Structure formats: structure tokens, C-alpha cells
Amino acid sequence: MRIESIQQAFDTLRNVKSDFARRDWFPGTSGNLSVRVEEAVAITASGKDKAASTPEDFLLVDLTGRPVTPTHLKPSAETLVHTVIYNKVLESQAVFHVHTVANNLVSELYGDDRGVTFQGQELIKAFNIWEENASITIPIVENFAHIPTLAEEIGKVLDPRVPGVLIRNHGIYVWGDSAFAAKRHLEAFEFLFDYHIKLQLLRK
Template sequence: MVHALEQRRQVRQLAAELAARGWLPATSGNLSVKVKADPLCIAITRSGADKQQLTEADVILVNGDNQVVDETPYRPSAETAVHTQLYNKFGCGAVLHVHTQYNNLVSDAYFEDGGVELTGYELLKALGHWEENARIRVPIVENFHDLNRLASAVAAVADPDVPGVLVRNHGIYAFGQSADEAKRHLEALEWLFEYHVRRIQFAAARRRLEQI
């Protein structure tokens, strides 16, 4: 039997850090770390768990068919299929899904465009974009109630060069080759969303002041 103590610990540590930032409010969000690739096995947060107080039992082992391979009374996150599709597509090492005000604002404001463009920001380097005047486009998909449909939509637009996918009025899935890399990608994307929104707000306020 696979115990995956280290991966469970990583999930719990990530949950504590991200919850402390207010990114996993009201038991929302889900986090996973890959245990092994072939056959796929991941450690993922259970459904309905308070991410600030996860115990080892709150992190469940699931296979590539979204089936629990643990002895547990709990159910894995309802969005497990999104995670497994990303692992199957990229062979990534961790997938992090959080809900923040800024990623929700951006996902709603730019949904009709299919994505939000972020250009020239220094923190794009944290996503691997060191080129001058770097530009990325973070894709946005509809918040489908059918979670298998949501999983397919996220996987379809996910791009290793832009390690995150927004879901309209819902949150973001960020991924990386390790838990540390996924966290770095998530932190960078969240900072970029907040700065992008605040920059627009500041520009609008400045125009209003100039008209007085």
C-alpha cells in the first residue's frame, strides 16, 4: 500500500500557507501533489476540508481514473478530474486551485476575450518569461457545472508556457513540475492579477481627478 507521507505533508504545508493568505476561504479550493507517474497516483485534499487545519487523513490518494486508492471515509475534491487531466497532459508534479477576489475579477472581466493578456511585468520572469517586453495570455474557460466538462475545458487550453488556467467567476488552476514550482507560478499569477486590476483602477481614478 502506498502511504505517500511526504506528498501528504507537502499538500498540508501548501494548504496552510495559501489559506493564511486568504486564498482558500470557506473550505474552497483544492490542492494536489503527484505521488507517482505510472500508474498515476496523486495526493489531493478531500472535499469540504478546512484548508487551515488539514490533518493527514484530509489528504487522499487517488489514481488516474479519479478513484480513491486509500482506506478513508472521505471523498476527494469534487474537482479531482481537473487535476488528473492536467497530470495526464503535462506530467506535472503539483496542481493548485485557489479562489481569490482578483482572479475572479479578471476571469469575469476578460471572459469574452477568452483570456487576459499580461505584458511587460517584471514578475513574468517567475513564469519562465525572461524575454524583453514579455507577454503572456492566461486562458479563461467557462465555469461548467459538469465537472468532467470543466476538466476537459481546462486541459484543452492549458499551456506549459503559461502555467495557469482561469475559470470564470471561480478561481485558477496553477501547475508546475514540483510543489515549489507550482506555488511560485501561483504566487506570480496572483500578484500579476492584483497589479493588473489595481493599475486599471489607478488609471481610472487619475482620469477622474484630471477632469475636476
């Protein structure tokens, strides 16, 4: 594995982390980010303040979630969710996970339905869905504290055509065939969530 590839992956994660931190998408050190590096994954280290930048923010793991080389750094607690996505959605090259008020509210409002559908919104084009009055349904899974169970449940609902999964009262996972695509998907989902919540409030 080329050192240049690893450094490029770390630089990508650093830029995305800084961008999302400015949006307050990592409250209380929550959230995690990863990108593929050949047959490995560069991922955020656990328990770090994502509003800060240090030389020990990221590490490499294999596709089972184990560190590639000996390190005192601990991978994100939800590394198994990332590896499930990479193993099941083969075109995925980046996976991002954030916690926002809007995605938590939507996941709770529609958690019993196991999904929520958005229709007729311009931002649906961000998912390469171009039909007139297009719709997209993002699945919702329960928030299992046991990470292997959570990863298994997420694996059951993955759909390459819908690059995201909500975890009830937890957050969202998105992915894409590049870091740019994953970021676009996340921004579009968060817009749809925020719009939906505000629209419901206006209608009351």
C-alpha cells in the first residue's frame, strides 16, 4: 500500500471532518468518517474532538475492522458498520456518519414505519434520481447498543440505489463512490430532513 494513498485518504478525512465540525454535526465527539484505501479503510479514531486537528485523528483498518498495523489508537466504536457497507455496497469509497437534531427527529417520527419517503423535492436529484416528481425512501433501523447487531441490521436494509440509512434516535450513515459523492448525499438528506421538520411545524 502506497504511503501517498494513505496520506491522501487522511487529508480527505481531515478536510471533511473540519467541514462537518463547522456545521455542528459531531456533538460530544459523536460521528465517524472513513474512506477506502485500496484493500483497507482509513477511519476516524475513537473519542477524539472532531473540532480539533491532531496527528492521531485517523488510522487504517482492514475490511473486518482490525487495525492494519500495531497502534495505540482505537478505531471508531462503529467501525463494523463501515466495513459492512464497504463489503455489501462494493462501489462505496467513502462512508460518513453524523448526528443532527433533524435526522434524529425524522428517525423517531417514522421509526415504526421502518423508513421515510420524500417526494417532489429538487434535492432528490443529488441521488441521481431524475424522474418527474421523483421519490426516495431511506430505511430506518433500531438503535442497537450491541454494534455487531447494529451492523447486521444495517446490512439487511442496504440498497445501492439509496445511499443512506437512518438509525432511530442516533444518526445517519451515508456513502458514495467518492468522498465528494458521500458528502453530496449527506447534505441532500440533511436538507430533506430539515425541510420536512420545518414544514410540519408550519402546518400546525
